[in-house]
Amino acid sequence: MTKVHWSIFALLLFLSGLAACGANDDDDPGSGPGQAQDDDDDDSTADDAGDDDDDVTPPAIDWGSCPDYIQLDATMDAECATARLPLDYEKKNSKTIPVFLYRVSGSAATKRGQVWFLQGGPGGSGADFAQLFQVYAAVYPDLDFYSLDHRGVGNSARLTCPQEEVEPFDYQGCAASLRDQWGDDLMAFSTTNAAYDVSVLIEAVRESGVPVYVYGGSYGTYWLQRLLQLSPQRIDGAILDSICSPGFTKLDEYDPHFNEIGHQIMDTCATDATCAEKLGTIDADPWTALGKVYEKIDAGDLCLALGDVDRTLLREGLGLLETDYFLRVVIPSVIYRLNRCAPKDVLALNNLLTILEGKKKIITDPDKLASDYTLGTSIILAELYGDTTYAEALNFVNQAYFSVDAGLLIGEIFDWGQWPIYPDDGYMNRWADTDVPLLMLNGDFDPQTTLSMATPAGEHFTGSAQTFVTVPYSPHGVITGSPTPTAIAAYFENDLETFLTSTCGAQMIFDFLADPTGPVDTECLAAIPPLEFSGDSLVNQYMSLALYGTTDMWEGIPAGKRTAVPHFLPNPFAPRRWR
Template sequence: MIRKLFFSFVGIVSFVSTSNAQFEICNTSETIPELKLSLCSVVKTPLFHEPGKEETIDLFIRKFPAKEKREGSIWLIAGGPGESGASFYPLITKFKEIFPHLDIIVPDHRGTGASSKICPEQESLESANGIALANDEWGPCFGQMFGNIPYTQAFSITNAAKDLGVLINNLSGEGKRYIYGVSYGTQLVLRLMQQNMVKVDGVLLDSLVPLQDDGDFDLSKRSQVTDKVGRMVLQNFDTTNPKGVNLASRLEKLIERSQSDKKFAEQIPGQNLSSILGMMLDIPDARNKLPSIIEGLEKNDFKVLNDVVQDIINFYKDYGSKYDTSPSSIPLVQIITASENNLRPGMKKVDVVEEAKGLLFTSPLPNLIAENTMPTYQRDQYFTIIPQKMPPTLIFQGTLDPKTDYDGAVRHVKKLSKVGEVTLVSVTDAPHFVALFAQNSFAKIAAEFIEGKSITQTIVNDEYVALKK
């Protein structure tokens, strides 16, 4: 759908790189309800952001004009790092309610969505599998990356942040300016703040990434983080509804069985029980089924497990299936992760397997980033440091976030608090992406922040993410 919308739009948009950048109607025949009346622009920015280098890339931006009398703008910065702005489209109606007086502006940062890609041909909207790479596209994509290494290395966090600076300064319009970032988007926003390129009235960060030099929570330790949260979930169920042997001990026996009993393992999706269970920690409804899954598996009943897995598949399919720009850019994820967010670049896949022993909940990420073969870029002066000054900042963090660990976020907040007015709102039991899963609590507090009110409620209980009692 968006593929057609984008290419019909390209014919009328102005390609610019200075303050005369304009938004135009994307397509008058647009039928996706949440995208109706949105405006689009494609802006050329430098590929390298260095003097003497003239090569440019295209950045796609979509704007949703303020519902009520306009007072400014808020930029929504997606996570990933491979996710495009389309990850926010299902939430746009809610964001309009929260910020009725602000234009909502959603960019596809470099390497994602309808913006320029690392593999321009294979990740094209018009390629066989759209922007997601098909199996036979990986080889040519690798060839592109290694055939033009300087181009590939330009897709860095710092360059993406500089892109944001250009966009915010040229496309925000008059009035107040705010930025919201989620997950990797929080890292990208903070990199922008390090560069002192823009003046903003406030920053909202959702699911804050750990400090880059925090060895307890970097991406190579994702399975340990996931296991920690999973055990906390099980402990909660034991506390609220004790039934003899604790759930963790029972699950440990099931995982051992899945590794020794071939017939049992063959009935588990993907034949990796700990990884499947780790995935469930992201979605409250799925997470609440863990006791029933364990009880069923002990009886050789796989129905609850399979039903929950299908529910998860349906959840993600329903969330982004309407948007052609939804698929994440795996090349971008791998380049940025290997270059900056893996503190153990020498880790081998056998090490990942060894570290996973004894874990009840795991993530596939450590195995994916081990033994990196992608061309990486050099870490720059911004690596591991924090901004010299922060504008008023509001941070939302779930206490059961299996991706950006709560304790890691708290450590980060302590450092950020030394350079500005930073408020942490802890959302009890919330997983990753508070604005998605704890919408009412996020809406209330975010609106208060934009209105300039003091945030007095810093520990929040939200019924939609509360663990089932």
């Protein structure tokens, strides 16, 4: 068994982690208004689909050793390389940029598949999959696992500026710095060119007779769908996990979606005997009870012994907790303890705040190349933003009960209107038409890619080997966010191998990889434990002990003050930087 100790609190929030995706019913393929688009007479259109990399000779890949954040230990068969690929696939004899890729190979002599993983963000690093690859290659030795850094990220010609390391972010200075560094070449850092990168690299490492599969998570599903527009013939099957549907994915709906799923969690509380009883001491309706806690904050008399607890801290804390299958179980008890504010509650809540602050420190590591905010800003404003102003975003979050406030900074940059973004290349917010076998997965408790933005993919891709699965109780990242009882037991034991291979998402994915054209076995869906808030659940006791310092999340007295973050199994999507 593979056993490691990582922090469960290394969560993937897009933009701040998991996915910079929000839904919008406006399927206008154009970019958001008011941005500084640089037009080019050579812009491609969808009519040229699949042509722009036909004349590109796949480069020879010179595999070598990997940095330690990928080569996790001496037993891991990881290899890394940097390929020189065209900066702009529309231009003949384009200058080139470095694109970083790596693989972890199974030990079997005969392989049944190469599986590429595309990270989300936009701006996440493919290096974040290294832990999964180590486990998967050991359990499935007849598969090889590949990933890359999206162009503009990590070791792939990273878009960077001095201003991004300073708070508050000087986006005007950063934009000027990027223009000085790249000039018009900045327009080539697009989803389309990144999809061409994947297409060319697939051909560069393809082995005769070995099928190629591609997995995308969150923005990675958007990137993958662009690949399906351009080069579907190079893929034998694809998995879309936590889906950004073209035309239904807008960042300005990101914070509203957190509030929506937060409301759903509180509605679940209303049907739970323990939770309804506890919050019933505030109000019979849990959502209204939370509103009354916010009213106390506004009045300045909520749990003064705890210190400066304001709306921003509470809504962002609740938003952060709701992203994780395990962490979210304490949300109602946070509200209950805040309202009561007994000495034991102050100690428990201070322990929780220590955990959340420690989480930020864990995944804010400037020594490791990873998620890139500048690349993410460019793609979001070009393809994944509607027309919400900063004032509108601020007005919303100030009234929200759950939010990660992702829309504020990007809304401010949107209002400024001068961030350099690329124009519509004919592929933005348009569907691929393909019969490639697809497995599409989305949780019904996912605040980053809600069902409303995922289900259009299931309605569009209806081929005989294209399956959409709604995963009950799962948050973002079904591959790890759909634990079965076996996975939960492994979680408690820090048995990473069993945990990562026995979630329902992982079971369905590897079932699909074994037979992409056959029916997907979804029997494990019934085994995913429902969201509940009792005090006697082992999961709830475990998380209460981890976060509060007592096994009783409702009434327990913590054993003492928390001074460090406890270590658990990871959310393997974890980014290495968090803004």
